[in-house]
Amino acid sequence: MTDILEAPVTDVARAELPSWRLVMRRPGFIVGALILLFWIVCALFGSSFAPHSAYAQQLLATNQPPSAAHWFGTDQLGRDVFSRVLVGARSILLVAPLATLLGTVLGTALGLALGYIGGALDAIVGRLVEAVLAVPAVIVAFLFIVAVGASATTEILVIGFIFTPIIARTVRSAVQVESQLDYLAAARLIGESRRHVMFAEILPNVMPTVLVEFTVRLGYAIFTVATLAFLGFGVNPSTPSWGSDINANYGVIAAGYWWETLFPALAIASLVIAINLVADSIDRVLAG
């Protein structure tokens, strides 16, 4: 009996993270990962291999249709759309993952506390979380950015804080399930501190949930960043950004200049789909 109590509790009850071998066998994951990898490379090195400067204007060659010289045509200032799409990955892939990471860290901590401690804390904070969730995320982000001013840091903080209650609610549910299991009773019995139980015992067991939540939220974050840029909350209009480039050019679609909007839109769609393919693959493997 003593031996049982002294055995490492985490080894007994820890849920397994997805087997990467199983994940790698899924075609959806491979396709998604390849697309994601392509955009990450573009974000890091896009300006090195883009055929033109993403900033260079040719005022006498505006709105040129796709051609051998400009694969995706030129925009209203004569800039090469293909180069701007490649380099435009940088702004979105800088903000979205960091914002998602922030939201995941904070949301997980909050979810652990709400799910494990429960009681009055869960009742009060839980209602606040529900109140926050009742307001559309983009509206909250919109208000914050108007109040604080647009910058990459602001966007990361705002989106991170918006995701915090969403992730917290999911993690809380997972923690409540875990709380019913015997290994936690055992951990309490041997006198582990509340903090230790939450972060050393429960957290490893809800990590699959957190991982899936992270990948799902990353897709939403990309869409939110693009939406904010589309609404005019980008940092600098010269900076290549898919959302702000769509905003700047969608008004000329009717005039026949479809390429200036279509290609940045396809870039956003491809990135979101890629992340969803990855998230879906992980989720399916976890589900068995």
Added chain:
Amino acid sequence: MTEYKDRLSRLRGGQNEIANHVIDEFVAGRLSRRELLRRGALVGISAPVLGGILAACGSSSPSPSTSKSTSGLSNQTINVGIITPAGAINPITIDDQGGLDMLGQTGEYLTFSDQTLTLQPQLATSWSSNSSADVWTFNIRQGVKFSNGQPLTADDVVYTYQLQTNTKTGGNALSALGGVLEPSGVVKTGDYTVEFHLEAPNGNFPYLTSSDNYNMIILPSGYDPAKWQSSFIGTGPFVMKTYTVNTGATFARNDNYWGPKAKPAATNFTFYASQTPGISALVSGAIDVLGQFTVTGGEELLSGGYNVIKLKSSAHRELSMRCDTAPFTDPRVRQAIALTLNRPAIITALFKGYADLGNDSPFAPVFPSTNTSVAQRVQDIAKAKALLSAAGHPTGFSTQLIGVNLLEIPDYAQIVAQAAKAIGVTINVKVESSSVYYGKATFGDSDWLDATMSLVDYGHRSVPNVFLTAPLQTINAKTGSGAWNAAHFNNSDYDKLSAQYIAAVDLSTQRSLAGQIETLLLNETPIIYAYFYNYLTATASTVTGAYPTAIGHIFVYNCTKS
């Protein structure tokens, strides 16, 4: 020859000194036909007399720009799309295009500034000034009735002008009339005669009574302007039937109108938050007339299939550089930035050619007083680098440009930033919504007025007075001068020249002073004026008779549909 002189002599009879000077300038060849019409109307020479002078000299008058003339049907309902009014339709507070469009449907002005910037009589039948141009007398049209049946008299004009010039009401018209006319200067001298005693001589005063100064529709004496939205009371060719905030308005023909009756039986205005849905509505046939569109986003309408009315205008963008903030304290730095711009290319890129070149002064090509002998500034990177180096910035510097998010302004800001890179200057562009950018529109509480570099929109005016005063004259909180001086430009020579220009009555004096102002501003370059864009209106090909003005009105009383 004797007969010609006799006819001119008869036509001169009854004209005052200033009017005869205008006639002299035309006879001497210093005024063109169009300029005679414009200047003559300004100083109060009636249309028949102007026509007589042109006929005596073997000339004729220009025709207005309306949508193409074809045989259409009257008594139709004309559907019009305009930008959504920004607030309540109140003649005191209106400061936006949608609002002024609504005022102009039922309201009328003492004078009307037409598409050629020529003044036409409207509720005033004639006007004239004393020799020093500081007292102007207007004769009011008789037999006019407001839509509530009340007859128009001098009392209504006095009431309207005293209300609009009262600083306590804080009306938008003070941007033009402030410092020009006090309420006490509006004097009734007869049942149908009003005198305006100005604070200082002003040769262009009649323009301040025109549709250009769009708030100045004549209200019935004692009428509360805050209630105007409920009645749209006025003397115009239409009466309001319905008005729905943020949605639209409908009007019916005013059968008691004093002038030619409107051709449409009714009009239906739909409000759009931006031009894109307005263009879609015109393309789909939901509307017949689109009040205004811009080249950026409006390319479809320029590609054929629609009647496009193109008006030269003085509408422009002002790129201010803070003359009291380093590095722009040195005029060489300001000149260097201006020299980096390839203006013809900017006009091609942003306006497909539908704009005129700016020469870093508010004197637009459309103004007759613009002195065209002053050389046009052109792109010169080598000179710009030399100026920057001489000013102590051989490797350039970094600064920020804040602009308002409106139409082509974000693109223009990016072009400026890209051009400045050629001389090593890094300009970080920040584009803000209008509410953030304008802030409280006072110094210390407005990015528009406080930014190191600021890019703002200015609408059309028929005369450059406002452009010469509010954004360029030295800031003085007591007098209110320089209220929009985002460049914080402070130059006593400029202040004197601009005051002299405003007081000047004859065109040759105005041109001479304009030349001096243009040269001074090129040397100082507190503000870059790169272009003056055309005002564009579109109608369906089946519609004729739409009459826009570059200030933003759209008049459809002559519209027919086939």
